Amino acid sequence: MPTVAQATLLITFKLSIFIIATLQLPPALSLTPCRTSCGSIAINYPFGIDDGCGAPQFRSMLNCSTDLFFLTPSGGYKVQHIDYDKKTMTIYDPAMSTCSILQPRHDFIMTEVQSVTIPPTPDTVFALLNCSIDSPVLNHYKNLCFDFSGHSCDELYGACNAFRAFHLLTNSSPPCCFTGYDTVKFMKMNILDCTHYTTVVNTDNLRGIGPLDWVYGIKLSFTVPKTVCEQCSRSGGTCGYDTETEVMTCLCSSSTNYTRECAGGSISAGDRISSHSPWAFFHVAILVVMCLLLVIQ
Incomplete structure (x- = not known):
């Protein structure tokens, strides 16, 4: 016992x-472990493609499938380049009209958090095309439209095969508007009353350069949290x-x-x-x- x-x-x-x-x-x-790249694009702080990686302000903004995409309420935009020194990200909308292709219009929509943490840069211009004469940006809000680097609507319609269709339909150049992100942020395309849009980056360096050689896309700016x-x-x-x-x-x-x-x-x-x-x-x-x-x- x-x-x-x-x-x-x-x-x-x-x-x-x-x-x-x-x-x-x-x-x-x-x-x-946090992945450090997606394809050929490096993924560094403050970004992350795995939950819990990067800074929480940028949570769920990026998705890595075969390519890297920036996600917004209006869709996924292919990331072309991230410059960590200049703190910019260039994205491209595959459904957007360009000088060589005409596609149905849709809105570019960002969340409130995205609009604050990673907004489009001042040298990103939104070109609203084939606008109605009743468009608010041609009337009460016409001060929102501007010429950039000496370029005009007539030049855009005349140089681009895709946009020349608007000229052929009316035998004249329909109104258009070069404007900034804040315009499309607060007014959707149906309110703007323009049938198509395109976006151009690095507009400060486009003086004397024709639309065929413009860089189409949206450049975003971000800050790195301390x-x-x-x-x-x-x-x-x-x-x-x-x-x-x-x-x-x-x-x-x-x-x-x-x-x-x-x-x-x-x-x-x-x-x-x-x-x-x-x-x-x-x-x-x-x-x-x-x-x-x-x-x-």
Whole structure:
């Protein structure tokens, strides 16, 4: 017959084994490594194509399938280039009319967050084409229209095969309007009463250059949020955020993360350790051993 002390020791040992087994690290479910590219385009902070990567302000704005797309309420726009030095992103609408193709009109719509965090640049011009004489931008809001770099509506209709169709239908050049993003932000195409639109970038450098050589697309400008991202990167981590609280986090592996930098760097006082950290398991194991020693005594 085992003594009371022996029985107590056996029960405590079995309970300890059970606690350790249930507190072992789960499979790597919490975090996955952040992808750093999509095709030929580098994905750096503040952007991310995996949830929890990058800055929370840009969450769910990018999608990587075979190509990288910028997502808005009006659709997906192919990302052509991201310039991290100039902090610009150039996108292209595959359904947009250009000098060589005429396509049905649709609106370019951004969310309120996108309009603030990554708006079109001032040198992106929206050309509203084949407008009605009753269009508000030709009447009460005609001050919203402007010529850019010395170019005119007649030049656009005359040089482009796609837009020449408007001229042929009326035997004259129908009204058009060169304007900025704020116009199409606050007035949809049906209110503007123009049948088609196109967008041109880098308009400050297009003086003396014909429409056939313009760069069609939309250039967006973004700012990089001020964080401790550099400290995180130096420690070998990737800047991201907690998907529930959207608080900045330094992603260090598939199972651990810290608030400022990865283990091995100098973790500042007050930095939290992930509940899935191996240290949590180690501390529990120490407590179990201490309990066993007390029982034995």
